[in-house]
Structure formats: structure tokens, C-alpha cells
Amino acid sequence: MLRSEDGWMDTASSLVSASRGWFQRRALFFKVIGVGIFGLLLLIPLGMVRSVLWERQMRSAEAVNSITETWGRSQRILGPVLVVPYTWKAEFEETTVVEGRRVKEMKTAEFSSEAFFLPEKLQVAGDLEMSERRRGIYAVPVYAGKLRLAGTFIRPEFGFTGVKNPQPQWERARVSFVLSDLRGAREALVVNWAGKPAALQPGAQLAGFKKGVSAGVVVDALAAEQTFSLELTMNGSEALTVVPLGRETTVALTSNWPDPSFMGAFLPVKREIGTEGFSAEWAVSYYGRDFPQQWTTRTGERAPEEEIFAQSEFGVKLAPAVSAYRTVERAIKYGVLFVALVFTVFFLFEAVCALKLNALNYLLVGAALCLFFLGLLALSEVASFENAYAGAAAASMVLIGLYGWRVLRSAFRAVLVSGMLGGVYAYLFFVLRMEDMSLVAGTAGLFVVLAAVMYATRGLRTEVKAEETAAGAADVGVAR
Template sequence: METPQKTAPPNRFANWLKTSITSRMIAVGFLTLVLLVPLTFIQNLIQERSYRQDEVVNEINQQWGNEVFIYGPILKVPYKTYSEKIVTDKKTKKVFTETHTVINYAYFFPESLNITSNINPETKQRGIYKTAVYNSEIKLNGKFTKPDFSDIEVSENDILWEKSKIIIQTSNVKGVNEAHLTLNKNTYQLSSKYNSQSNVAYNQVAMHTLETKSFTKNPINFNAPTSYNINFNIKGSKQIRFIPTGKQTEAQVTSNWKTANFIGEFLPYNGDKISDSGFDAKWKILDLNRPFSQQHFNNLPNLQDFAFGVNFMIPVDEYQKSERSAKYGFLVIGLTFLVFFLIQTLSKINIHPFQYLMIGLALTMFYTLLISISEHSNFFKAYIIAGISVIVLITLYSKTILQTFKFPVFIGLSLTALYTFIYVIIQLENYALLVGSIGLFLILTTVMFVSRKIDWSNA
């Protein structure tokens, strides 16, 4: 007699993994978390490319000349102060008073400051990165009135008028090609003076001093208004800014640059400042409009926070938009996996975890395509090309998995709607949260409605 063969007992755990809805949910959730790793690498890649762009742009700007920032002109007048010290002679034990003379400096801003600047920007490119540089002709003119020392009660005999100087602070001495200063028809040379930059505040530029020699050889009569005229020819980049040191400051900046961005504490007053041929911006600032006085004693204050000017930087926000879109990567992968999970559960079509993994990797490839194409084109074209490529790839791949036409078409339409939704959110600023919240609410409503048909009794 033949002995009957024993059949192996059924593996309940293996059967549970194949048929249970819960096991599929766990597997899909685990794969979603695994795909966060390449998403993190992609976000780091976007930041690295953005930093690389900043490095190249800064290198070009340093070679050409950094931003132009002008603080001045300022009249620097030395004056004497006295201090007394009680001293005891060690031998005679007599006590007497010594008087020490200390030289301090007073800084006086002009009564009027008129700024006229014509700027001709051009684009410099290295590899795929571009920046805007410019040549500028800057004219400063106005007048100084007699300095007022009444606040510190200094004797007229202690003011060293003949040792006075005119100083100008600028962030860019490297770009200065020409500089002339005229005071009451007398011409003076401007020379560069070393400045320690240890006290530069965060997010502010280092300033260098240009100054004349003292007025010993060509004395100036400070009892009458002193007119000045300064001509600069400076190469610069990024932006140009001025500090309104005049009791009345008027400025006019013209350029053929069409994408100007006016920055600083004060904006132009003329409404027709931008035209098809460039811009012609005008400012008028009174001493009442700024929180600092016309004279300063002992120290020249840092007034960079009160500057105004024009930014010429080329607006490049592809990296920022790519980074924002990558932050929605987890949402895209999760919702796409959810669509496949619902199709698998409702249609009883088996989808292997490896196939989920391939779909997830295809979704992450969208961001590498986006950042690489946007470096050579604009963000919209890059988004369209990357989106179509990924949608077509996943749609064709799902056709081989699902063996029908209606499900791949539905997946393609779902991905198209999802990428369109994310693009709209990226473009919006003030309404991004509102639109995003409404969109997610509608998605959740749809999922809740569809999931009603799932039989959860065998989960």
C-alpha cells in the first residue's frame, strides 16, 4: 500500500501578506518613507546648485567691482579739547595740575546734496550663470554752510579750520576709474585711506574712505556757503545706493535697464519712473524724513539702514521654485501610491512592491529633470518638460501592470491634475495656503468617497 503524502500546512502569514489590505497598506507606507531618502538628496542637490550660482556670481562681481554704496560728502573738522590731571611730584611731593590737549573730530553733512547718476548695465555670463554689472557716471553737487559747534561749546580758537578735510565713504574703491572734487573752484585730489572693517554689522557692506588733504594750502572761508562738485566714474554690480546726507537731498538715476527694483528706506516719487526704454527715477528727501542730524561729534555714525537706490541683479528664482516644488515630493508620491492602492484594492489586480518602487523612483526623477532643465531654460518650460516626461513614463508603465486602458488613462489624468495643482501653488504667494488647503480638502473628499466601496472585513 502506498502511504499518502503529507501536504504542507498553509503558511498563514504568507497568505496574509498576499491578500490582506493592511499588509499592502504597510508595504506602500514603508516604500513611501524609503523614497524620502532620494527626495532629501534632491533637495540637497538644489541647494548645492543654488550655492554654486551665488559663488560664481560673487566671483564675477568681485573681479568687476562690487555694489556701489556712497556715503557723503562729509566735512571733517578737527578741534581741540582739554583735560586736566592732578599729578604729584615724587621727589618734592608737590601737587600740580597738568593740562592735556586732545584732538577730536566733528563731522558735518552738507546743506544740500544733488545726485545725478547715469548707469549702463550689461550682462556677464560664466557657464550657465549670469549677473548684471554696470558702468556708472555719478555727479554730486551742493553746498556746505558754516559748521555749528554750539552743541559742544568749543571756542573758535580751538577749531582747526585749516586742517579740515572732505571725506566720502564708498563700498567699492576697486571700481573707481575717475574721481574729482571741486570746492569753490579749487580742485582737490581724493586719496584712499585704510579702514578697519571689524565693526561691520551683519548684512551690511564694508565701507572704505576717500578723503582730501587738509585745506592748509588752499584755505576755505567757512563763513560763507561752500559749494562742492564731485564727479565719479565707477564700475559696479548688484546695486547702487546712496545715503541722504544733505539737509535736502535730491537724486535722479537713469538707466536703460528695464527690470529695475528700487530698494531702501526711500522710494522714488515720480510715477512715470519706468518706461519701455529703461527708467528715470527721482527722489527728494528732507532732513525731517530721516532720523539723524546734520552734525556728529567724535564718531561718524553707521547710516546704512537709511540708504536708497536701485537693484540691478538679474532675478533668478528657478532654484527657489525648484526647492519649493521638491518640498511637495512626499505629497506627490503619497497621493500617487494612494491612487494605485485604490485601483489595486478595487480591481483585485496584484501590484508588486517592486513596481511601486519603480513608480516612486520615476516620480523623484521629475525633480532632477526640473532642476537640470531649468538651469538652461526658464522654470515653466522645465516644469512642462519634466512633468510630461514623468506622466508619460508612469502611464505607459502602469499599462503593463494593470492590463487595461481606463486605469492608466485615469492615472495620467490624476498626475496631470496633481502637477498642475502644485505649479499653481508655487506661483501663488498670498493665496498659496488657501488654494493648497482647498485642494487637499477636495482630494481627501474624493478619497473618502472612493474608499466607501472597499470591503474592509478582510483587512
């Protein structure tokens, strides 16, 4: 049975009408999906901003290295160590062949080695004057330190060597200091040993250490103790650490750096930090370290390795705890949140106020949000982070506010969007400036925002049901 042409047209018209009604009843669903896709697409420019951030970090690191290579890197002070060569005689049995017979006889030979002694008391006091060195737009904090090392050695005893009748060679004794970056030394180094000056020469002459200085000294075998002192003027950057070689080690440091970070195996027993700088004092006994007070390089024994000494070092870090690049990186992680919030506000205005926004509107608003992070990165390189953040946030708020005035068709709605965005920017700044509680504050903020969105959208599903009921009734009427 054939249908007439009018029948085919009526059937096609009914299918088109039913299909259109099906999409209209689910318009909200497809709108949400579309907005979500646009939000995901904006992850691409956010990723590009992150790649620019990494590039700028590399350039900053190159600038820092170029400055610290010539000025001086992080400084570690290890010393002094008193080295005393000694000899001893030992008998041994030797077998020889005489007229075809093996003959055993006792012989005596002289052996030599070196004994290493650490100070009884070590006192380090100094002042670190901070300044900036620049390479283009990059600034690097560096310091010029004036340090004084002083203390005493008690008379060395050789009973620990395990040999009989050791003979110390006091006239060949030397004292060694290990400095991690000798390029920072600004003056000739002279150690005062028992009241007599001795010029320090390059080379630690200490097993396991390459960088350092040493000088020959004469040890008075009859004196109960030997005093020493060293005036040290040196350049450095990033940090200054001391290895506690003394049986009792005390360190006192002052500086005009207002944001120190104390580091290492021991914390200060006293410290004062203010806007003008800091002062700190350490008191360390030899019980908190893993190397002995004396040792020898006699055959079969090993000297403590450099890593063992490094495990006991302590001091202060003289660099920003959180760099601007690190803060910008943390801010970019919240980029998706910014996009989701602003898109949600625009979507609510569109759903509640019967507005019609197209894909271009959402993409342009998302692009403005991404530009905030790029502007923050650019401004943070030439201004303080606070000023950079305020400038980038203000530009983003004004740009989105003026655009929203036109597409939302209301100055009040535009001001509302800008105000909401400003509140989010302010809260993000609060979170970024926190260190220990940033995760808690950020999570609490997300809960509040989600609750607000859920409250604002609580009636959308009811409205959709009413629309579906009306559309369904219309379809029934058409079918009849």
C-alpha cells in the same frame, strides 16, 4: 491519548487555512501599509536630489563670487562729509614745588581736534545699465552705474563744539566719500568744490571707515554756502544703496532692470516699473536717521559708528527676487505629495479594477517622479525656469503614462494618470510662481486633493466587509 497521523494533518491544514483566511480578509490593510512603506523609501532619492541641489548652489555661489570680486560687489555710497580741523586755547591749573612749597599757577595750552559736517542738501541721480557676466553655465547680473552727486554745505559753525574761541583751520579742510567697493570705480574721481576741481585720493580719512576717497579743499569762511558735485562711474552687482547724509536728501535712479526690489530704511515716493526697466525717486529728511548733522572727535566724545549710518541706508536690489535654485528647493518639498497622489491613483485602479501590481511597479513609478525634480534642477541651470519646468514635467508624464499603459492594461487609465499628473504639475507651477499667497494656494490644493481621494475611496471599506462576510461563511463551512 494519541492522535492519528491523519488527525495531525487535518489540524495543520485547518491552521494554515485559517491563517490564510486571516491575511486575505486584511489584504487591503497590508496593501496600504506596503504602499506607504514604498512611499517613505522614496524619501531617500528625494534627499539625494536635495543634496545635489545644495552642491549646485555652492558652485553657483563660487561663480558669483569670482565674477563680483573683479567686477564690483554691492555698492554703498556715503558722502560727502566735510572735515575741518580746529584749535582752541584753554587754561588749566598746574601745581609745582618751589623751595619745598607747592605753588599753583594758571597756564594756557593749545588743543586741536576735528569737526565733521554733513551737507545741507544732497542730490543723487543716476542710471544703472544692467548686463550679464557668465562663468561657465552660471550667469550673474551686474551693472555699470553713472551717478552724479551734488548739493550744498552751509557755512560751518563751531558753537556746538563746547569750547571757547575755536579757530578753524579752513586751509586744512577736506571732503570725504565712503564707497564700499572701490574696485568698481572705472575712472579717476574728481570732486568739484565751489567751482574748483580737486582730485580724490584713496583713503576716506574718516574715523571708523576704511574704504573711501578724500581730497583737500579750501572752505571760504565768508561764503554762506559751498557747492559740490561729483561724477561717479562705477561697476557693481546685486544692490546699490545710499546713506541720507543731507538735511534734505533726494535720490533718482533709472535702470533697464525689470524686476527691482526696493530695500532699506526708506521706500521711494515715486516709482514706475515695466518690462523695459524702472525709475524711482526718494525724498528723505534728516529726521528719519539716528546720527547728527555735525560732531567732533574732541576728547570724551565719540563719532557715530558705521553701523549707525548703515541703519539709515536705502536703495534698490538688482538681483532676481527668487533664484531658480530656491524655486527648485520649494518644489522638492512637494515631492511627497506627488508620490502620494500617484501611488493613490495606482492603488485605486488596483483595488477597483481587480488589478495586481507588485512592489517593483510602485518603485519604478516613484523613481520616475523623483527624476522630475532632478531633471528640473538640471534644466533650470541652462534654460529659463518656465522651459525647464515644462520639459521635466513633460518627460515625467510621458514616462509614467507609457509605463501605466502596460501595467494598468488600459490606454484610458494611462491617459487618466498622465492627465492627473499634468494637472498637479500645472498647479504646483502656479504655486511656485506665487510669493505672498503660495501657502494659501498650496494648502487649498491639498484640501481639494484629499477630498477627491476620500470620495474615491469611500466604498472600499464596504467591499472589505462583504469579503470578510463571505470568507467567514466559507470558514464556518470548512469547520463543519
